[in-house]
Amino acid sequence: xxxxxxxxxxxxxxxxxxxxxxxxxxxxxxxxxxxxxxxxxxxxxxxxxxxxxxxxxxxxxxxxxxxxxxxxxxxxxxxxxxxxxxxxxxxxxxxxxxxxxxxxxxxxxxxxxxxxxxxxxxxxxxxxxxxxxxxxxxxxxxxxxxxxxxxxxx
Amino acid sequence: xxxxxxxxxxxxxxxxxxxxxxxxxxxxxxxxxxxxxxxxxxxxxxxxxxxxxxxxxxxxxxxxxxxxxxxxxxxxxxxxxxxxxxxxxxxxxxxxxxxxxxxxxxxxxxxxxxxxxxxxx
Amino acid sequence: xxxxxxxxxxxxxxxxxxxxxxxxxxxxxxxxxxxxxxxxxxxxxxxxxxxxxxxxxxxxxxxxxxxxxxxxxxxxxxxxxxxxxxxxxxxxxxxxxxxxxxxxxxxxxxxxxxxxxxxxxxxxxxxxxxxxxxxxxxxxxxxxxxxxxxxxxxxxxxxxxxxxxxxxxxxxxxxxxxxxxxxxxxxxxxxxxxxxxxxxxxxxxxxxxxxxxxxxxxxxxxxxxxxxxxxxxxxxxxxxxxxxxxxxxxxxxxxxxxxxxxxxxxxxxxxxxxxxxxxxxxxxxxxxxxxxxxxxxxxxxxxxxxxxxxxxxxxxxxxxxxxxxxxxxxxxxxxxxxxxxxxxxxxxxxxxxxxxxxxxxxxxxxxxxxxxxxxxxxxxxxxxxxxxxxxxxxxxxxxxxxxxxxxxxxxxxxxxxxxxxxxxxxxxxxxxxxxxxxxxxxxxxxxxxxxxxxxxxxxxxxxxxxxxxxxxxxxxxxxxxxxxxxxxxxxxxxxxxxxxxxxxxxxxxxxxxxxxxxxxxxxxxxxxxxxxxxxxxxxxxxxxxxxxxxxxxxxxxxxxxxxxxxxxxxxxxxxxxxxxxxxxxxxxxxxxxxxxxxxxxxxxxxxxxxxxxxxxxxxxxxxxxxxxxxxxxxxxxxxxxxxxxxxxxxxxxxxxxxxxxxxxxxxxxxxxxxxxxxxxxxxxxxxxxxxxxxxx
Numbered sequence: 001x002x003x004x005x006x007x008x009x010x011x012x013x014x015x016x017x018x019x020x021x022x023x024x025x026x027x028x029x030x031x032x033x034x035x036x037x038x039x040x041x042x043x044x045x046x047x048x049x050x051x052x053x054x055x056x057x058x059x060x061x062x063x064x065x066x067x068x069x070x071x072x073x074x075x076x077x078x079x080x081x082x083x084x085x086x087x088x089x090x091x092x093x094x095x096x097x098x099x100x101x102x103x104x105x106x107x108x109x110x111x112x113x114x115x116x117x118x119x120x121x122x123x124x125x126x127x128x129x130x131x132x133x134x135x136x137x138x139x140x141x142x143x144x145x146x147x148x149x150x151x152x153x154x
Numbered sequence: 155x156x157x158x159x160x161x162x163x164x165x166x167x168x169x170x171x172x173x174x175x176x177x178x179x180x181x182x183x184x185x186x187x188x189x190x191x192x193x194x195x196x197x198x199x200x201x202x203x204x205x206x207x208x209x210x211x212x213x214x215x216x217x218x219x220x221x222x223x224x225x226x227x228x229x230x231x232x233x234x235x236x237x238x239x240x241x242x243x244x245x246x247x248x249x250x251x252x253x254x255x256x257x258x259x260x261x262x263x264x265x266x267x268x269x270x271x272x273x274x275x
Numbered sequence: 276x277x278x279x280x281x282x283x284x285x286x287x288x289x290x291x292x293x294x295x296x297x298x299x300x301x302x303x304x305x306x307x308x309x310x311x312x313x314x315x316x317x318x319x320x321x322x323x324x325x326x327x328x329x330x331x332x333x334x335x336x337x338x339x340x341x342x343x344x345x346x347x348x349x350x351x352x353x354x355x356x357x358x359x360x361x362x363x364x365x366x367x368x369x370x371x372x373x374x375x376x377x378x379x380x381x382x383x384x385x386x387x388x389x390x391x392x393x394x395x396x397x398x399x400x401x402x403x404x405x406x407x408x409x410x411x412x413x414x415x416x417x418x419x420x421x422x423x424x425x426x427x428x429x430x431x432x433x434x435x436x437x438x439x440x441x442x443x444x445x446x447x448x449x450x451x452x453x454x455x456x457x458x459x460x461x462x463x464x465x466x467x468x469x470x471x472x473x474x475x476x477x478x479x480x481x482x483x484x485x486x487x488x489x490x491x492x493x494x495x496x497x498x499x500x501x502x503x504x505x506x507x508x509x510x511x512x513x514x515x516x517x518x519x520x521x522x523x524x525x526x527x528x529x530x531x532x533x534x535x536x537x538x539x540x541x542x543x544x545x546x547x548x549x550x551x552x553x554x555x556x557x558x559x560x561x562x563x564x565x566x567x568x569x570x571x572x573x574x575x576x577x578x579x580x581x582x583x584x585x586x587x588x589x590x591x592x593x594x595x596x597x598x599x600x601x602x603x604x605x606x607x608x609x610x611x612x613x614x615x616x617x618x619x620x621x622x623x624x625x626x627x628x629x630x631x632x633x634x635x636x637x638x639x640x641x642x643x644x645x646x647x648x649x650x651x652x653x654x655x656x657x658x659x660x661x662x663x664x665x666x667x668x669x670x671x672x673x674x675x676x677x678x679x680x681x682x683x684x685x686x687x688x689x690x691x692x693x694x695x696x697x698x699x700x701x702x703x704x705x706x707x708x709x710x711x712x713x714x715x716x717x718x719x720x721x722x723x724x725x726x727x728x729x730x731x732x733x734x735x736x737x738x739x740x741x742x743x744x745x746x747x748x749x750x751x752x753x754x755x756x757x758x759x760x761x762x763x764x765x766x767x768x769x770x771x772x773x774x775x776x777x778x779x780x781x782x783x784x785x786x787x788x789x790x791x792x793x794x795x796x797x798x799x800x801x802x803x804x805x806x807x808x809x810x811x812x813x814x815x816x817x818x819x820x821x822x823x824x825x826x827x828x829x830x831x832x833x834x835x836x837x838x839x840x841x842x843x844x845x846x847x848x849x850x851x852x853x854x855x856x857x858x859x860x861x862x863x864x865x866x867x868x869x870x871x872x873x874x875x876x877x878x879x880x881x882x883x884x885x886x887x888x889x890x891x892x893x894x895x896x897x898x899x900x901x902x903x904x905x906x907x908x909x910x911x912x913x914x915x916x917x918x919x920x921x922x923x924x925x926x927x928x929x930x931x932x933x934x935x936x937x938x939x940x941x942x943x944x945x946x947x948x949x950x951x952x953x954x955x956x957x958x959x960x961x962x963x964x965x966x967x968x969x970x971x
Contacts, residue, residue: 041945042835043931044881053928053937053945058592060937060945062928092927164319167286167327174278209319223451232453238326254453255512260329272462273454273512 011107015084016137017097019067023137025104025130026095030086030142034100037081048074051096056085063094069145071121088142095145104137106130111139157274158182160201162192162218163236164210168259172205172236175263181270189213193221196228203274204233205257208244216251223252232273236261286327290376291643293320297369298646305362318347324372333379336372339390343368346397355400364396370650436467436498438524439506444492449516456493462509467499492518580676583636587823590626590633591920597626598917598941634821638673641719641728644683645670648690648717655694662701662711663694668718674726675821681798682728682818685791689730689814690715692788697732697812707809709733725842726820731813737806739763746772764804768792796952799825799840799935817842822921827948828896829915829940833883836946838919838938839908843951845897847913855890863887865895865907872897874907875958877949881933900952908954921948933957 014025015034040052040063049068053060063083068074075081075096083094111128127141159181161172173183184199186192188210196204204222208215215235222228232254237244245256254273257266300317303309325340346365349355357365371393378384441463445456463469471493478490497506503523510519601619645667656663674682698704698713705711716731739760746752746766758766766772770789795802800818819825819842827838828847854866855874864871874895878884888909895907919938922945924931935950 039944041937041947042883043928043947044883044933045931050928053924055939055943055945058588058595058922058939060922060924060927090926165323165326166289167282167323167330170282170285171330174282209322211316211319230450230453230455238322238329249452249512249515252452259326260332272509273458 011105014104014106014137014139015100016102016104016132017082017084017100019070019097020072023101023135024066024070024097024140025137026084026086026140026142028103030088032085032087032092035083035085037077037079037083037096051077054083054094056092056094059092061085061092061094063096064145065096066140066145067097069121070125071119086142088146091146093142093146104132106132114138156180156182157203158184158199158201159270160184160186160192160195160199160204161236162186162189162195162204162206162210162215164188164207168207168236172266175261175266176270178263179267179270189215189218189221192218193225196222197225200227202231203270204228204231205236205270206233208235208237208248216247219248219251219253234269234273283331286331287376287380289327290324290380293323294369294373294376295643295646296320297372298649299642301362301365301369302649304357305366309357314347314351318344318351321347321372324376328379331379333375335390336375336379339368339372339375339394342394342397343372346401349401361400364393364400366653368393368397370653373650436500437502439495439497439499439503440520440522440524441495441497441506442492442518442520443495443510444518445489445513446516446518447489449513450489452512452516454513454516456491459509459513460493460495463495463497463506466501466505466509467497469498470496578636583633587633587637590630591823591922594626594630594918594920595939595941595943597622599943602941630824634675634823635673637676637821637823639676639679640671640673641679641682641726642670644679644686645717645719647683648686651687651690652694652715655691659695660700661694661698661713663698663713663715666714666716668716669720672719672721672726673820674719674818675823677822678726678798678818678820681794685794685816686728686730688788688791690717693730693732693734693812693814697734699735703735707735721820722817725817728816728818729813731811733811736808736810736812737764737767737804739808742766760806764806767804768802798822799842801842824918825921825938825948827917827919827938828913829917829946830877830894830896830910831912831914832881832910833878833888835878835883836914836940836944837877837910838946838948839896839898839910839951840935840948841916843898843900845899845905847894847896849894850890852891863890865890867897867907872905872907873955873958874909875954876909877954878911880954880958898951898955900955904955906951906955906958908949908951919946919948 013028015028015031016023016025018024038054040054042052043050043062046052049065051063051065053062055061065075075098077096081096081098082100083096084100085092085094087093111130114123114126114128117123122138125141125144127139129136129138131137159176161169161176161183162185163169163172164187169185169187173185176183184195184201186195189206190213192204192206192213195201206215206218210218213221215237219233219235222231222233233252235245235248235253235256236259237248237256238259248256255269257269297317297320300309300313300320303313304317321340321344325337325344328336328340346355346368350357350361355361371390375390443456443459445454449456460469460471472495474492474494475490477492499506503521506521510517510521513519601623604615604619648667649665652663652665655661693715694713698715699707699709701711704713714733716729718729718731720727742763743752743758743766746763746769747754747756749771751766751769751772752758767788768791770787772787772789792802795816795818798818799822800816802814802816804812804814806812825838826841828841828844830837830839848867850865856864856866856871858864863874863876865874866872874890876887876890879887888911890909893909893911894913895909897905897907899905919940922937922939924934924937924947931947933950933953935948935953937945937947940946
């Protein structure tokens with residue numbers, strides 16, 4: 001029991017990034033690499049937040065515009081934008097974000113439940129929130145932003 | 155140095171089982187897939203004991219044993235026949251071809267090793 | 276993995292191969308094309324299955340295989356003639372054996388009555404009792420030692436020592452079979468305490484000594500807890516090759532083991548060594564190594580499929596990289612340098628060759644698939660009371676393993692159909708002046724980079740008036756529709772069409788030809804039908820040899836690069852003014868050689884642009900979909916024609932309507948491969964499938 005608790009409280013590392021003025025993060029364990037923006041090949045009949053697919057060393061990688069996905073204005077990607085290549089289960093996805101800001105270390109018990117807010121996107125895509133200095137950082141639920149599941153919902 | 159045993163069997167399953175049982179008992183195993191192949195491997199590998207199946211394509215076990223016995227340096231190497239038949243006629247034929255003894259399939263690995271110890275120094 | 280489990284897996288793989296051999300062999304025996312070796316091979320197949328099954332204690336499989344094998348042995352020995360009824364039973368037995376293998380592997384229960392019925396049949400042919408009762412020793416469930424030919428020896432708690440007097444004189448044959456006195460004595464010594472005396476009186480002077488003769492004899496006294504049988508068992512292998520006398524002496528003396536036992540055993544060994552030394556020929560021969568004559572024992576290796584697929588993927592990357600490199604060099608203008616240009620050409624050839632060689636690893640002959648169909652034919656023929664003969668051709672044609680795997684279900688369905696619906700009953704055939712036995716022909720052949728598989732029957736052919744009336748009744752076509760014969764035949768592929776008025780137990784299963792067609796299309800194949808009334812029908816499938824690459828035309832549509840599979844393109848053309856006509860508010864057709872073909876704006880259909888583009892500014896690709904429907908696809912420009920490596924879009928994203936897969940082009944960017952049929956369907960989505968059909 002005690003061992004389980006200590007495991008649950010073990011610190012995890014998160015990669016934080018900015019979308020507009022808000023901060024988000026994902027578990028570093030699911031991040032495979034971070035790369036610069038390259039133009040994507042558009043997919044017919046895809047939801048707007050799916051920017052298309054790019055070639056990641058032979059793998060067809062779908063690119064999600066995370067801002068659009070979370071209900072913000074769609075991103076106008078430039079050379080400075082980055083793609084976070086993340087994996088959950090067997091699915092690999094590229095997340096288009098403005099910039100990666102930091103890697104933070106956070107014990108599991110410091111992750112708080114998502115406050116009850118009106119935004120449907122926030123409820124669906126945010127797993128929990130954490131406080132660092134004067135910022136609030138939302139932990140992205142990677143599975144929910146994945147296009148395979150998203151497409152079914154669409 | 156561990157004893158080198160040649161197994162001659164067209165069935166992969168049997169070859170694998172023999173290999174598992176024999177290597178487990180510390181023997182070195184070389185394999186052949188039929189009688190013809192068996193004679194080739196015999197000459198190349200110089201095993202100290204041979205275990206052969208009877209029913210095989212190209213050359214059956216009887217032909218293989220006769221062939222082996224015609225090679226001078228294999229005239230007295232122990233050759234065990236591996237067979238499902240409990241048929242005495244088959245055993246007799248194998249013996250007249252020059253087989254040292256026999257093992258009836260399905261074999262128990264422990265007993266297999268016992269039989270090998272019985273015919274090999 | 277547990278090594279025994281790995282061997283078990285091997286066993287089941289091997290069973291599949293053996294069952295294939297069995298099927299082929301039995302077919303040959305039935306056709307009368309079998310020779311002695313065929314019968315031997317058939318026997319060996321069953322024998323091997325039995326052998327392995329015994330090792331894994333698959334009792335029912337062993338029991339059945341044993342009866343089967345016994346019958347085959349009779350045929351092999353000429354005691355039983357492979358007449359028609361016998362062959363019928365054999366084929367049935369092969370089916371039961373295959374089922375038993377499947378059940379042994381996957382679990383589940385076989386209907387006992389079926390196997391018992393076949394056992395009874397086989398036994399009746401052999402005029403013998405069921406063999407399983409004859410040889411209880413082979414029942415794996417019995418005494419485990421019995422399998423090895425030994426009986427376990429009872430050991431009493433209070434050891435009673437038995438005394439045995441053994442006189443043993445080997446004959447030369449004993450040595451000729453590789454047995455040795457020393458080993459026998461050592462075996463005896465293991466049973467208890469042994470005193471051995473070697474009689475050397477008969478050994479002649481060296482000059483008279485015959486190296487192949489046997490001159491020595493032994494007298495031994497054994498004190499052992501073991502019974503007589505155990506002592507006799509030591510000499511099991513030399514029975515007949517020696518004079519042996521074992522006498523159990525009453526009331527054994529409670530004497531301690533003789534200290535000289537070891538020496539006593541070593542002594543004859545020393546003599547034997549001397550004897551060998553006296554036979555120089557033997558020694559010399561042992562040293563004369565006939566080295567270097569051996570050739571490779573096996574010319575095949577087994578490779579994990581994952582490794583092959585990894586290699587194929589890597590080669591795919593290589594192809595893409597090579598294309599990218601070429602493009603970069605071209606862009607850099609370095610190609611003016613002749614040696615660079617030649618180098619690039621060589622690299623391209625080499626890459627192509629590597630790719631083809633790697634693809635060939637995954638290729639397998641269609642033979643096992645065809646072999647399975649023989650059984651389907653038999654079963655359906657039995658169930659429908661039809662007399663059918665399956666003729667197969669081109670079983671050696673090789674296709675990608677995945678294609679073969681995914682072909683099994685559609686092929687099974689078509690074979691069932693051919694026998695159940697295609698062929699007439701024997702009486703009807705005779706009445707029609709045809710032989711009572713119907714024929715189903717299954718063939719495979721390579722044709723221009725694809726494999727064509729045909730299923731032909733010599734039955735009644737498609738009853739077109741009936742097909743048409745059913746289609747009308749089901750609302751698939753208008754009552755007054757004028758259809759050509761081909762169009763009527765193609766109605767069979769429409770979803771919801773089923774010719775059998777009562778769904779038959781054999782072809783029924785709720786699967787129609789539309790499902791077959793979809794499975795074939797999913798493989799990148801196409802299927803067509805031809806039929807002649809009273810003469811039969813032929814289903815012809817054309818399939819890609821591999822699922823990994825595709826020949827395609829690279830086109831531009833609304834700034835996007837797309838690849839159109841070359842096999843669906845009939846011709847390309849540039850529309851001229853006055854050839855395109857509007858049809859209704861939302862459709863256009865193009866006039867080609869006096870006919871009108873629907874014109875599909877690919878960019879518009881895929882949503883790449885919101886308005887249709889002007890047909891005069893683009894290029895049209897005349898395509899034919901699987902049902903023989905023609906459409907004209909409109910694209911902006913044609914760029915290139917090339918082989919592309921197919922990449923799954925589904926792995927990380929999902930299926931996209933109108934798109935078959937993705938690929939990576941020379942510039943490293945992803946291009947989508949068009950699913951032409953889906954595009955055509957989507958553009959007609961507002962209509963019924965039959966309208967689409969009639970549009971052709």
